[in-house]
Amino acid sequence: xxxxxxxxxxxxxxxxxxxxxxxxxxxxxxxxxxxxxxxxxxxxxxxxxxxxxxxxxxxxxxxxxxxxxxxxxxxxxxxxxxxxxxxxxxxxxxxxxxxxxxxxxxxxxxxxxxxxxxxxxxxxxxxxxxxxxxxxxxxxxxxxxxxxxxxxxxxxxxxxxxxxxxxxxxxxxxxxxxxxxxxxxxxxxxxxxxxxxxxxxxxxxxxxxxxxxxxxxxxxxxxxxxxxxxxxxxxxxxxxxxxxxxxxxxxxxxxxxxxxxxxxxxxxxxxxxxxxxxxxxxxxxxxxxxxxxxxx
Amino acid sequence: xxxxxxxxxxxxxxxxxxxxxxxxxxxxxxxxxxxxxxxxxxxxxxxxxxxxxxxxxxxxxxxxxxxxxxxxxxxxxxxxxxxxxxxxxxxxxxxxxxxxxxxxxxxxxxxxxxxxxxxxxxxxxxxxxxxxxxxxxxxxxxxxxxxxxxxxxxxxxxxxxxxxxxxxxxxxxxxxxxxxxxxxxxxxxxxxxxxxxxxxxxxxxxxxxxxxxxxxxxxxxxxxxxxxxxxxxxxxxxxxxxxxxxxxxxxxxxxxxxxxxxxxxxxxxxxxxxxxxxxxxxxxxxxxxxxxxxxxxxxxxxxxxxxxxxxxxxxxxxxxxx
Numbered sequence: 001x002x003x004x005x006x007x008x009x010x011x012x013x014x015x016x017x018x019x020x021x022x023x024x025x026x027x028x029x030x031x032x033x034x035x036x037x038x039x040x041x042x043x044x045x046x047x048x049x050x051x052x053x054x055x056x057x058x059x060x061x062x063x064x065x066x067x068x069x070x071x072x073x074x075x076x077x078x079x080x081x082x083x084x085x086x087x088x089x090x091x092x093x094x095x096x097x098x099x100x101x102x103x104x105x106x107x108x109x110x111x112x113x114x115x116x117x118x119x120x121x122x123x124x125x126x127x128x129x130x131x132x133x134x135x136x137x138x139x140x141x142x143x144x145x146x147x148x149x150x151x152x153x154x155x156x157x158x159x160x161x162x163x164x165x166x167x168x169x170x171x172x173x174x175x176x177x178x179x180x181x182x183x184x185x186x187x188x189x190x191x192x193x194x195x196x197x198x199x200x201x202x203x204x205x206x207x208x209x210x211x212x213x214x215x216x217x218x219x220x221x222x223x224x225x226x227x228x229x230x231x232x233x234x235x236x237x238x239x240x241x242x243x244x245x246x247x248x249x250x251x252x253x254x255x256x257x258x259x260x261x262x263x264x265x266x267x268x269x270x271x272x273x274x275x276x277x278x279x280x281x282x283x284x285x286x287x288x289x290x291x292x293x294x295x296x
Numbered sequence: 297x298x299x300x301x302x303x304x305x306x307x308x309x310x311x312x313x314x315x316x317x318x319x320x321x322x323x324x325x326x327x328x329x330x331x332x333x334x335x336x337x338x339x340x341x342x343x344x345x346x347x348x349x350x351x352x353x354x355x356x357x358x359x360x361x362x363x364x365x366x367x368x369x370x371x372x373x374x375x376x377x378x379x380x381x382x383x384x385x386x387x388x389x390x391x392x393x394x395x396x397x398x399x400x401x402x403x404x405x406x407x408x409x410x411x412x413x414x415x416x417x418x419x420x421x422x423x424x425x426x427x428x429x430x431x432x433x434x435x436x437x438x439x440x441x442x443x444x445x446x447x448x449x450x451x452x453x454x455x456x457x458x459x460x461x462x463x464x465x466x467x468x469x470x471x472x473x474x475x476x477x478x479x480x481x482x483x484x485x486x487x488x489x490x491x492x493x494x495x496x497x498x499x500x501x502x503x504x505x506x507x508x509x510x511x512x513x514x515x516x517x518x519x520x521x522x523x524x525x526x527x528x529x530x531x532x533x534x535x536x537x538x539x540x541x542x543x544x545x546x547x548x549x550x551x552x553x554x555x556x557x558x559x560x561x562x563x564x565x566x567x568x569x570x571x572x573x574x575x576x577x578x579x580x581x582x583x584x585x586x587x588x589x590x591x592x593x594x595x596x597x598x599x600x601x602x603x604x605x606x607x608x609x610x611x612x613x614x615x616x617x618x
Contacts, residue, residue, distance in 0.1 A: 123358060186394050186396060186400035187399065187400055187402040187403075189400070190394060190462070190465065192354055192386070193352060193354070193386060193387065193391060193466075194386060194413065194414040194466075194468075195384060195386035195387035195418065196383075196387075196413065196417065204413070205402055208404040209402070
C-alpha cells in the first residue's frame with residue numbers, strides 16, 4: 001500500500017520533487033557555508049586559537065595537523081614566521097568578506113543607477129555616461145588602485161575605494177543594455193500611457209526587471225573583489241600587514257608553494273568557498289525572483 | 297445630444313531622420329463624440345498608430361514631433377501642455393490599449409499592483425480605497441472573481457484575460473477617451489468577438505469615447521459608429537460606418553472594401569490594389585493615391601484634392617467626388 005503510493009508520487013511529481021530538492025540544496029548548502037563564514041568572522045576573537053599576528057619563530061613552517069610532522073597545536077599549520085594559519089584564516093574572513101560586501105554594494109549601486117539612467121533616457125545623457133564608462137574600463141584597475149594607495153597610504157578604506165572606483169563600470173554597461181531593451185518593452189509603454197513619470201518608470205518598472213543580471217553580476221564579482229584585493233596586497237597597496245586578509249595570505253605563501261603549500265591553500269579554499277557559494281546562491285535567487293519559477 | 301470630446305485639427309506629425317523627413321501624419325482633422333466609437337482604418341504604415349501616439353503625446357523621441365495642428369480634448373489643447381501637465385492627462389483623461397496583451401503587462405507585479413498604479417497616480421487614493429477601485433475596474437471588464445485575480449501574476453493568465461486586464465488598467469480612472477490600437481489582433485476569433493462585445497458594454501456604462509484603430513473592415517463594421525480611412529498620412533474619407541460600406545466615395549475606400557473576402561460572391565480571385573503605398577519621405581505631388589488609382593484624372597497628379605463635404609457627416613478628398 002505504502003509502496004504503491006510512493007510509486008504514484010514518483011510518477012506524477014517525481015520531476016517536480018527532484019527539482020524542489022535540488023532547489024532547496026542549492027539554497028541551504030551555500031547559505032550555510034556563508035552563514036558559518038560570517039559567524040566566524042563576527043566571533044573571530046572567540047573562535048581563533050591564537051591571536052592572528054602572534055609570532056612564534058620556533059614553530060615556523062609547521063605543516064597542518066593531518067600531515068606528517070604536524071601538531072594539533074596548529075591545526076592548519078603555521079607560516080614563515082610561525083603565525084597560526086587557522087587563526088589568520090578566521091580573522092581574514094572579517095577583512096575579506098567585509099571588503100567584498102562593501103565594494104559590491106558601492107559598485108552595484110553606482111553602476112545600476114547610471115546604467116538605468118543612461119539606457120532609459122538615451123540621447124546625450126547616454127552618450128556622456130557611456131564615454132565616462134569607457135574611460136573607466138580603459139584604465140587598468142590595479143594601476144589606479146596603486147595610485148590611490150600611494151596618495152592615501154595603504155589602508156582598509158583605500159582598498160575599498162580603490163576597487164570601487166572602477167568596479168562600477170561593468171555594472172553600468174550591463175545594466176544600460178538591459179535598460180535599453182526594457183525601454184522599448186510594451187509594459188513600459190503601458191506605464192507611460194497611464195501617465196507614469198520617467199523617474200518612477202526607472203525605479204518601478206525598469207529596476208525590478210534587471211534584478212536577474214544584477215544579482216548574477218554581483219555574486220560573480222565576489223571572486224573578482226577578493227582576488228583584486230589579493231593582487232593589491234601583493235603589490236603592497238592592499239590591506240597592510242600584519243592584518244590578515246585571505247588575499248594577502250595567498251600572496252604570502254606564493255614563494256613557498258612547493259614546500260609550505262598550506263600557507264596559500266587554506267585561505268585559497270576559503271576564497272573558493274565564498275565564490276562558489278555566492279554563485280550558487282545567485283542562481284537560486286535568480287530562480288526565486290522569476291515569478292514563473294516561483295511556483296515550483 | 298452628444299458632445300464633442302476630442303477635436304483634432306490639421307495635425308501633422310513628422311519624424312526627422314538622417315535620411316529625411318518622414319511625414320507620417322500630414323494634416324488630418326477629425327472629431328470624436330462622447331460615447332462614440334470612431335474607427336481609423338488603413339494599411340500598415342499609413343499613420344494610424346502615429347495618430348494615436350500623437351494624441352497621447354508619446355511620439356518616440358528623439359525624432360518624432362508634432363509639427364503643427366491642434367488636439368483639443370474637452371476644451372484643452374494637448375499640444376500646448378507641458379510634459380508634466382500632459383502626464384496628468386494620460387491615464388486619467390485619455391488612455392490606450394496596446395496590441396499585444398502578452399507583453400504589455402509588467403511580469404514582476406501582480407495584476408492588482410498594476411491597476412493600482414494608475415489609481416494611486418491619478419486619484420490620490422491609499423490603502424483599502426485603492427483595492428476597491430481596482431476591483432471595480434476588474435468588474436467593469438467582467439473579469440471573474442476579481443478578488444482572486446488581483447493577486448495573480450500576468451504569466452498565470454491567458455491572452456484573452458490579460459487583454460481584459462490591460463483594458464481594466466486603461467479604464468481604471470474612467471478616462472473620457474480610450475484609444476484602442478488593434479486590441480484584438482493578437483487574440484483568436486472567438487475571444488475577439490467577446491472582447492468587442494465587452495467594449496461595447498464598457499462604453500455603454502461609462503460613456504467613454506473610443507478611437508478604434510484597425511485594418512480589419514469586419515471589426516469596423518461591428519464596433520464603429522463613424523470611420524476615417526487613412527492613406528499615406530492623410531484621411532481620404534470620413535463617413536458613418538453604414539454610409540461608408542454602402543456608398544464609398546473615394547476610390548481607395550472602394551478598393552479596400554472590394555479586397556475583403558466575401559462569402560456571398562464567387563469571384564475567382566480576390567481583388568487587390570496594384571502597387572505599393574508611396575514612401576512617406578518622398579510623396580507624389582497631387583493626390584497620394586493617384587499612382588495606384590484606377591480612375592485617375594490628369595488633375596489628380598498635379599494638385600492635392602481638397603476635402604469636400606458630401607452630405608451628413610460624409611467627407612472625402614478626391615477630385616472625382618461631387
